Amino acid sequence: MTGNCNRIYITALLIIGVLISCQTAKQPEAVIPEHSMPKEKPVPPQEPELEPFAANWAGTTWIIRDTDNTKTKPFPGYRGFHLGRGGNFFLINSDTAVGGTWSAKGSFLRLEILQGRPELPLSGSFQAFKENEDRPQKIRLVPEHKSLEQGIIFESAAAAIAMEENHWIPKQLSGSEHVLWPASREIHLILLPNGEGGLWAVGYGGENRFRGDVFLDEEQFKTGPLASTKRSGPFLDFETIYLQSISNTTHYIQVDKDVFFYHETKPLTAFRVQMFE
Incomplete structure (x- = not known):
């Protein structure tokens, strides 16, 4: 009788243990199909916050x-x-x-x-x-x-040097693309006081020296007739275009150590200053 009771007791314990383990077993997590998962919307990049710039624009x-990065730039x-x-x-x-x-x-x-x-x-x-x-x-x-x-x-x-009493060397000349540049000669333009409160434009065009009165203000540049010597030579075509360009100039713009000549707003000639020790 005692043996039967023990077997019944052990069997009951086993049944209780199985029931407890079934209740505490971890349930597998439900797998959500990828296509049904909500996707995060991309956040558009924010534009930088800049302050509007209002200025006295005229003359800037x-x-x-x-x-x-090359050493020699055009x-x-x-x-x-x-x-x-x-x-x-x-x-x-x-x-x-x-x-x-x-x-x-x-x-x-x-x-x-x-x-x-x-x-x-x-x-x-x-x-x-x-x-x-x-x-x-x-x-x-x-x-x-x-x-x-x-x-x-x-x-x-802005300008880094005065227009007057400096040695300006032409670097660009509209209309001279098909003529011979006098690279071996010191073509230049200098504005000098004329002793009467005005200015002279004096220079050398490759064959001849020239001089004439010039009016200069903040942006305007106008010459009178340019008188020159009468030598001929291989660079006369260039010189003719060069002097005509100076005579036709109405405005100029200075940037750093360069100056640009215009007829109204059409570019004519560009110079860079040549400094001497």
Whole structure:
């Protein structure tokens, strides 16, 4: 009898143990099909917060420097534009286009091209934003209805040397592409006091020396008749174009140690100063 009781007791314990293990067994986690799982939406990148840049735009120059790392860069090593005091829009180092006019209201600029298509997209309406607080001042020029990321960063530029009493060497001359440049001769232009409160334009064109009166103010450059010697030679074609270019100049823009001559807004000649010890 006792043996039967023991067997019944052991059997009961086994049944209770099985029931407890069934209740505490970990249930497998339900697997959610991948296609039914909610996907996180990508967060669009936030545009940088820049302050609109409003300035007295008239008479300001803005450039982009070349990024070429070679030791010898094509003259002048930058491109850009100048906003003339009379509303003229001057393109700097742009071979294929001629600037027209500009206007501004606060940080908004309207730039008009007279001819061609500039290498930089500088036609239409833009808003300017301040890019930095340092010097030189930098701005981001953003086309109308475009994001800040599509803007172009320019830095301010100005003259680093006086126009008068310096030795200017021509580096670019419109119309001279098919004539012989007098590279071995010291072609130059110098503006000197004439002793009567005005200025003379004096220089050398490759064959002859020349001189004439010149009127100069903040942007205007106008010469009187240029008198020259009468020598002939292999560089006379170049010299003729060079003197005609100076005579036709109405405006000039200085950038650092360079100067650019224009007839209205059409580029004519570009010079770089030659410094002497």
